[in-house]
Amino acid sequence: MIFMFNNLAVTIIILVVLVASALFGWEHAPKKEEGPKTTGKLMKVARNYWPGQYWLAIADKKGWLKEAGLNIEFTDFPDFIQSMSDMAEGKVDVSAFVLFDFMKFRLQGADLVGVINNDISFADAIVAKPGIENITDLKGKRIGLQKESFQEFMLSMVLEGNKLKLDDVIIAEIQAEDTEPFVKGAVDATVTWEPFASEAVEKGNGRIIFDSSELPGLISDIFVFRRKFIKERPEDVQAFVNVWHKSTEFIKQNPKEAFGIIAEIYNKTPGEVEALTRQVKILDMRDNRASFSFAAGFESLHGTARKVNNFMIKKGMTKKRLDSTEFFDGRFIRRLR
Structure with a gap:
């Protein structure tokens, strides 16, 4: 009888400890992180x-x-x-x-x-006619682009990296999507983006001498x-x-x-x-x-x-x-x- 009582007492104590531990763990468990309270507007x-x-x-x-x-x-x-x-x-x-x-x-x-x-973007490019092999070959050449745009900014950064300035080239005002002046030879190079860069290469016998993957973040x-x-x-x-x-x-x-x-x-x-x-x-x-x-x-x-x-x-x-x-x-x- 005493043995049974002792077993019962031990069981009760264990149960009490387990319940207390569970409650303590629940109380002190890290709360699920919620997102910001949005306005619903x-x-x-x-x-x-x-x-x-x-x-x-x-x-x-x-x-x-x-x-x-x-x-x-x-x-x-x-x-x-x-x-x-x-x-x-x-x-x-x-x-x-x-x-x-x-x-x-x-x-x-x-x-x-x-x-x-x-x-x-890695899709912006400078496309040039045959005979222009690199950026330094652009000196004195006629380049088609939209002025005061990120195309002109890109060109200025590329020229600067090759010890040239915008004043070293001739800028012709052309919309970036318009490849016709390049194809017809009105300009020696053009600054544009895909798919127009590939179009200029294919139709105008051009080659890409720079693309924006060379200056990530430009x-x-x-x-x-x-x-x-x-x-x-x-x-x-x-x-x-x-x-x-x-x-x-x-x-x-x-x-x-x-x-x-x-x-x-x-x-x-x-x-x-x-x-x-x-x-x-x-x-x-x-x-x-x-x-x-x-x-x-x-x-x-x-x-x-x-x-x-x-x-x-x-x-x-x-x-x-x-x-x-x-x-x-x-x-x-x-x-x-």
Whole structure:
């Protein structure tokens, strides 16, 4: 009887200890991390078919934007320039901008702030006629490009790297999409991007003597909000950045499924979708932490912006020295885990 009582007592003590341990563990267990408390208000987002924006369609398809508490209305823009203009005019809340154009809009008074570096282009190129073998051979030659554009900025950086200046070449005003002057021999070289670079090579018997993969970060594509939006709805901006991170990681880990989603939405083949990512590098969290750090080179948005500003001052586009800390906000990237 005493033996049975002792066994019962021991059992009860063990049960009490187990229950107490469970309760203590539950009480002190790390709480599940929750996302930012979003406002639920409408966020109008401009969207283009472009690698750095693939994640938007994927996150929408997967339901991750709604999951994050975001109420997003997409507007698809076939014209990238129009999406930037609409953003500057306040017709949409979020849009991607080429860094050079972003700074031009800033100079025109648009109070815009970059929060994500989406991608960097390897698709921009200088195509030259036979006999022009390298950049130094461009001296004294006639080059077609759009003036006061990122194409002219790219050319200036490339020339500078080869101990030349813009004054050492003759600039002819030509739209980047117009390859006819090059094909017909009106210019000796042209500055453009794919697929027009390949078209100039094929139809104009040209060769690519430089492409932007040789200077990674020279041409960046960034997601931009208006400052007023960030000030009034920082939680929504953070949720947007969080979903971007989740979606870009998904693309890296599941490229076949990701490219299939994009192909279906934009009526492309998965091969076409993937091929574009070889011309445009999709950036991730690690890339962005470098992008928002302070450095003098193209790996930093601040460093690139300074070079763009210097170019704009030389070209007479502005006399103003811009402070990049006023229009790049890296805190949302820094908060990512």
